[in-house]
Amino acid sequence: MRHGCQTAIASRSLERVQAAAEKLKIATGQHCLPLKADVRQPQTIIAAVEETLSKFGKIDILINSAAGNFLSPASGLSFNAFRTVLDIDTMGTFNTSKVLYQKWFKDHGGVIVNITATLSYRGQALQVHSGSAKAAIEAMTKHLAVEWGPDDIRINSLAPGPVSGTEGFRKLGGLTADAAEHFKMIPLQRVGNKTEIAHGVLYLVSPAASYVTGTTLVADGGHWLTAANNPAAMLISSKM
Numbered sequence: 001m002r003h004g005c006q007t008a009i010a011s012r013s014l015e016r017v018q019a020a021a022e023k024l025k026i027a028t029g030q031h032c033l034p035l036k037a038d039v040r041q042p043q044t045i046i047a048a049v050e051e052t053l054s055k056f057g058k059i060d061i062l063i064n065s066a067a068g069n070f071l072s073p074a075s076g077l078s079f080n081a082f083r084t085v086l087d088i089d090t091m092g093t094f095n096t097s098k099v100l101y102q103k104w105f106k107d108h109g110g111v112i113v114n115i116t117a118t119l120s121y122r123g124q125a126l127q128v129h130s131g132s133a134k135a136a137i138e139a140m141t142k143h144l145a146v147e148w149g150p151d152d153i154r155i156n157s158l159a160p161g162p163v164s165g166t167e168g169f170r171k172l173g174g175l176t177a178d179a180a181e182h183f184k185m186i187p188l189q190r191v192g193n194k195t196e197i198a199h200g201v202l203y204l205v206s207p208a209a210s211y212v213t214g215t216t217l218v219a220d221g222g223h224w225l226t227a228a229n230n231p232a233a234m235l236i237s238s239k240m
C-alpha cells in the first residue's frame with residue numbers, strides 16, 4: 001500500500017472513533033476521518049460513505065470489522081440475542097459491502113476484507129450466535145467474490161485467533177485464560193497481537209494478493225486446530 005493513504009473509521013460512537021483517529025495520528029502522522037454509523041442501519045452507512053467520498057474523492061478498501069459477542073449457551077440466548085449478533089456481524093457486513101458497491105466499487109473496483117473467526121470450524125461451545133454469524137460472512141465472501149470479481153473487486157476474509165489487548169479477548173475470558181497458561185496449547189504457544197492481525201489484513205489488501213479472492217486467511221497461530229472446546233472452563237475463566 002502506498003504511503004499517505006487516508007483512513008475513515010466508523011462505529012456507533014463518534015467519541016470512540018475520534019479516540020481511535022487520534023491514536024492513529026500519533027502512531028502514523030496520518031489524519032483519519034471519524035464517522036458515526038450503525039451497520040444495522042443502511043441510511044447511516046450511505047451517509048458515512050458519501051461523506052468519505054466527498055472528503056477523499058475515492059475509496060479503495062473496505063474493512064468490515066463491526067461485531068458483537070458474549071459467552072452464552074444456546075439455551076440461554078433469547079431470540080433477540082441471537083438476532084442481534086447476526087444483525088451486527090452478518091447483516092452489517094452485507095449492508096456495508098452493498099452500499100460501497102453501489103456508490104463506488106461497481107465502477108472503480110476495490111478490495112474488501114471481512115473480519116471473521118474460527119468459531120464455527122469446530123462448533124465452539126457458548127458461541128452459536130457469533131460462530132453462525134461469522135460462518136455466514138465466510139459464505140458471503142465467496143458469493144460476492146464470484147459476483148463482483150468481473151467488476152475488479154477482490155473480497156477475502158481474515159479469521160483471527162485470540163488477540164491480546166482487544167475487547168473480544170476481554171469479553172471471552174482471554175485474560176484469565178492467558179494467566180492460567182490455557183494458550184500454551186496453541187501450536188505457536190501464545191496469543192496473537194493486533195499488529196499481527198493488521199499484517200494479515202495488509203497482505204490481503206495489497207498488490208501482493210492481487211490474484212487472491214473468495215478465501216479466508218486464518219491468522220491464529222494454529223489455535224483452532226488444537227484448542228480445547230470446554231464450556232465449563234470458559235465460563236469459569238470468564239467470571240474469574
Ligand SMILES: CC/C=C\C/C=C\C/C=C\C/C=C\C/C=C\C/C=C\C=C\C(=O)SCCNC(=O)CCNC(=O)[C@H](O)C(C)(C)COP(=O)(O)OP(=O)(O)OC[C@H]1O[C@@H](n2cnc3c(N)ncnc32)[C@H](O)[C@@H]1OP(=O)(O)O
Pocket residue numbers: 067068069070071072076077078079080081082084085117118119124130160161162163167168169170171172173174175177227228234
Ligand atoms: C478471544 C478469545 C479469548 C479467549 C477465549 C478463551 C478461551 C476460549 C477457547 C476457545 C475459544 C475459541 C476461539 C476464540 C477465538 C476467537 C474468538 C472469536 C470471536 C470474537 C468475536 C467478537 O466479535 S469479539 C467483539 C466483541 N465486541 C463487542 O461485543 C462490542 C459490541 N457489543 C455490543 O454492542 C453488545 O455487547 C451487544 C452485542 C449485546 C449488542 O448491544 P445492543 O445492540 O445494545 O443489544 P442489547 O439490547 O444490549 O442486547 C440484545 C439482546 O442480547 C442479549 N444479550 C446481551 N448480552 C448477553 C449475554 N451476555 N448473554 C446472553 N444474552 C445477552 C440481551 O439480553 C438482548 O436480548 P433481549 O431478549 O433481552 O432483548
Ligand SMILES: NC(=O)C1=CN([C@@H]2O[C@H](COP(=O)(O)OP(=O)(O)OC[C@H]3O[C@@H](n4cnc5c(N)ncnc54)[C@H](OP(=O)(O)O)[C@@H]3O)[C@@H](O)[C@H]2O)C=CC1
Pocket residue numbers: 010011012013016037038039040064065066067068088092115116117118159160161162163164166167168169
Ligand atoms: N478479539 C479477538 O480475539 C477476536 C476478534 N475477532 C473479530 O475481530 C473484530 C474486532 O474485534 P475486537 O477488537 O475484539 O472488538 P471491538 O469491540 O473492539 O470491535 C468491534 C467494533 O464493532 C463496532 N460495532 C459494534 N456494533 C456496531 C454497529 N451496530 N455498527 C457499527 N459498529 C459497530 C464497535 O464499535 P461501537 O461499539 O462504537 O459501535 C467496535 O468498535 C471483530 O469482527 C471480531 O469478531 C475475531 C476473532 C478473535
